[in-house]
Amino acid sequence: MTKAVKPTAGEARHYIRIKEQILAEIAEGKLQPGDRVSSESELVAAFGVSRMTANRALRELMFEGVLKRSAGIGTFVSPKHLDVDLLQIRNIADEILERGHKHKAAIVAVGLMKADANVADALELTLGAEVMHSLIVHMENDQPIQVEERYVNPLVAPDYLSTDFHSMTPHEYLTKVAPITAFEHIVQAVKPDTAVRKYLGLKNDYPCLRVFRRTWSGEAVVTCALLYYPGAQYRLEARSTKGPPKPVAILGEKK
Amino acid sequence: MTKAVKPTAGEARHYIRIKEQILAEIAEGKLQPGDRVSSESELVAAFGVSRMTANRALRELMFEGVLKRSAGIGTFVSPKHLDVDLLQIRNIADEILERGHKHKAAIVAVGLMKADANVADALELTLGAEVMHSLIVHMENDQPIQVEERYVNPLVAPDYLSTDFHSMTPHEYLTKVAPITAFEHIVQAVKPDTAVRKYLGLKNDYPCLRVFRRTWSGEAVVTCALLYYPGAQYRLEARSTKGPPKPVAILGEKK
DNA sequence: GCGGCTAGCCTGTATATACAGGTGGGGCGG
DNA sequence: CCGCCCCACCTGTATATACAGGCTAGCCGC
Numbered sequence: 044m045t046k047a048v049k050p051t052a053g054e055a056r057h058y059i060r061i062k063e064q065i066l067a068e069i070a071e072g073k074l075q076p077g078d079r080v081s082s083e084s085e086l087v088a089a090f091g092v093s094r095m096t097a098n099r100a101l102r103e104l105m106f107e108g109v110l111k112r113s114a115g116i117g118t119f120v121s122p123k124h125l126d127v128d129l130l131q132i133r134n135i136a137d138e139i140l141e142r143g144h145k146h147k148a149a150i151v152a153v154g155l156m157k158a159d160a161n162v163a164d165a166l167e168l169t170l171g172a173e174v175m176h177s178l179i180v181h182m183e184n185d186q187p188i189q190v191e192e193r194y195v196n197p198l199v200a201p202d203y204l205s206t207d208f209h210s211m212t213p214h215e216y217l218t219k220v221a222p223i224t225a226f227e228h229i230v231q232a233v234k235p236d237t238a239v240r241k242y243l244g245l246k247n248d249y250p251c252l253r254v255f256r257r258t259w260s261g262e263a264v265v266t267c268a269l270l271y272y273p274g275a276q277y278r279l280e281a282r283s284t285k286g287p288p289k290p291v292a293i294l295g296e297k298k
Numbered sequence: 299m300t301k302a303v304k305p306t307a308g309e310a311r312h313y314i315r316i317k318e319q320i321l322a323e324i325a326e327g328k329l330q331p332g333d334r335v336s337s338e339s340e341l342v343a344a345f346g347v348s349r350m351t352a353n354r355a356l357r358e359l360m361f362e363g364v365l366k367r368s369a370g371i372g373t374f375v376s377p378k379h380l381d382v383d384l385l386q387i388r389n390i391a392d393e394i395l396e397r398g399h400k401h402k403a404a405i406v407a408v409g410l411m412k413a414d415a416n417v418a419d420a421l422e423l424t425l426g427a428e429v430m431h432s433l434i435v436h437m438e439n440d441q442p443i444q445v446e447e448r449y450v451n452p453l454v455a456p457d458y459l460s461t462d463f464h465s466m467t468p469h470e471y472l473t474k475v476a477p478i479t480a481f482e483h484i485v486q487a488v489k490p491d492t493a494v495r496k497y498l499g500l501k502n503d504y505p506c507l508r509v510f511r512r513t514w515s516g517e518a519v520v521t522c523a524l525l526y527y528p529g530a531q532y533r534l535e536a537r538s539t540k541g542p543p544k545p546v547a548i549l550g551e552k553k
Numbered sequence: 554g555c556g557g558c559t560a561g562c563c564t565g566t567a568t569a570t571a572c573a574g575g576t577g578g579g580g581c582g583g
Numbered sequence: 584c585c586g587c588c589c590c591a592c593c594t595g596t597a598t599a600t601a602c603a604g605g606c607t608a609g610c611c612g613c
Contacts, residue, residue: 082594098595116576116577116594232506232527248502250487272487338563348599350597351598353564368563368605
C-alpha cells in the first residue's frame with residue numbers, strides 16, 4: 044500500500060489535516076463531548092496515512108486537552124470546561140479554539156482614561172496618568188464566558204489602542220512588544236455586580252471567579268486586568284511542573 | 299543495529315527516560331537557558347534508541363515549553379522558563395499565625411472509609427480500597443475560615459489517623475513521611491451546600507472558593523482534599539517566582 | 554579576495570512494521 | 584446457565600527507513 048508519501052509541500056501536513064478535521068467536527072457539533080472519535084486504524088483507512096501519523100494527530104489533541112484516550116477503549120471528546128492554567132498566561136481565545144469552539148469578542152469600551160488611585164497603584168504610575176483601558180466580553184460559541192477589564196501601561200505598549208483587535212488579539216500584540224517575564228494572579232469567589240451579571244447573562248446569586256492579574260515585562264508593569272468567569276462551570280487549574288497528574292473528577296462531582 | 303527493542307516493561311519508557319535526563323540537567327544547571335541540547339542523532343547514539351523516539355522526547359519537551367527547536371539549527375533550552383512556585387502548599391494554620399491570630403481546628407470527623415469512585419480515582423487506588431478521611435473546620439480567632447475535607451492514601455502515610463492532630467498538624471506529619479514533590483489545584487467559585495454553609499456560618503447565597511487539591515510524593519498520590527473558603531474575604535495568590543510584585547489593592551476595591 | 558555552489562548536519566514529516574497490554578464480547582465447556 | 588478463556592479491537596511504545604527543506608562552513612573558480 045505504497046501511496047502519496049509526501050504531502051507535496053504547500054498543502055497542510057497530514058497530521059494537521061487530521062487534527063483540523065476533528066476540530067471542525069467538534070466545532071460543528073457533529074462530535075459532542077463524550078463522543079467516541081475515530082480510532083487510529085479508522086483514520087488510517089479514511090486518510091490513507093500510516094498509523095503513526097494518525098497516532099500523532101490524536102496524541103497531540105490529547106495533549107491539548109481536546110481528547111481523552113484510554114488503551115483498549117478508544118478516543119473520546121473531552122468534557123467541556125475552561126481550564127485556565129494559572130501557571131501560564133494563556134489567551135482565552137486560544138483556549139476556546141483549542142477546544143474546537145468558536146471565539147468572538149464583543150468590545151464594550153476602548154479608550155484612554157486617567158488612572159484612579161487603584162489603577163495607578165497597580166500599574167505603578169502616578170495618580171491621574173493616562174492609561175489605556177478596554178472592556179471586552181469573550182464569547183465561546185456565542186455564549187459569554189469571560190468579562191475582561193484591562194488597563195495597559197502606555198509607556199510600555201503605546202500602540203495598544205490603535206491595533207485592530209479583530210485581526211490581532213490584544214494578547215498577541217502585547218506578547219510581541221513586551222514579552223511577559225512575571226505575573227501575579229489573585230483569585231476570589233464573588234457575587235458579580237450588575238454590570239458583570241448583564242455581560243455574562245447570569246442570575247442574581249450566581250457565584251463568579253474573579254481573577255486580578257498583573258503582568259510585568261522586565262521591571263515595568265505592562266497590564267493589570269480583572270477577569271470574571273461564571274461560577275462552578277469553569278475552573279482554574281494550577282499544577283506543579285514536575286508532577287504529571289492525569290485529570291480526574293473533582294470529589295463530589297459525578298463522574 | 300538491532301538491539302534492546304522493548305523497555306522490558308517495568309522500566310520507564312525510553313522517551314520518558316530521555317525527557318527526564320534533559321529535565322534533570324536543566325534542574326542541576328548543567329543546561330542553561332539558551333544552551334544547545336543534544337541533537338536527535340546524538341541522543342540516538344547516547345541512548346541506543348531510534349531517531350523517532352529521540353524526536354518524540356524533544357518534541358514533547360518543546361510542547362511543554364522547556365525547549366525551542368528550529369530546523370537546520372538545533373534544539374535549545376527555552377529562554378525564560380517562567381518557573382512558577384504557585385499557590386504553594388501552605389498550611390492554613392501557619393498563615394493564620396503569621397497574621398498574628400489564633401488558630402483552632404474543630405475536628406468534625408476522622409476515620410477509615412472505603413474509597414468511592416471519585417476518591418479512588420483521585421488517589422489512584424482501586425474502588426473500595428480503604429482510605430483515611432478527615433473533615434476539619436479551621437478557625438481564625440474563633441471564626442470559621444476553612445472547611446477541609448481530606449482523604450489520605452494509607453499506603454503512603456499509614457499512621458495518619460493515629461497522630462495527635464493537636465500536637466502535630468496533619469500537614470506537618472505528611473510533609474515528614476512523604477515530602478510533596480508535585481501538586482495540583484483546581485479552583486472554582488461555587489454556592490456552598492448546606493453542610494459547608496453551616497460549618498462556615500454563611501448566609502444562603504454567599505459565594506465560596508472551592509479548591510480541589512491533590513499532592514504527590516514521587517509517583518504516589520498522597521492526599522486529595524476539598525477546601526472551602528468563604529467568598530470574597532479570602533483570596534488565593536499566585537505569582538511567578540521571578541517578579542517581586544508588591545501587594546496593591548484589587549481594582550474596584552477601596553483602598 | 555569574493556561570490557556562489559556543495560556537502561553535511563539538523564529538524565520536520567511520513568511510512569511500514571512490531572510487540573505490549575487493556576478491554577470487552579462471544580463461544581465453549583462444565 | 585454460568586463461568587472461563589480466547590480472540591478481536593484499541594491504544595502505547597518502539598524500530599528502521601526515507602525524503603523534504605533550513606542552515607552553515609568550506610571549497611573552488613573567477
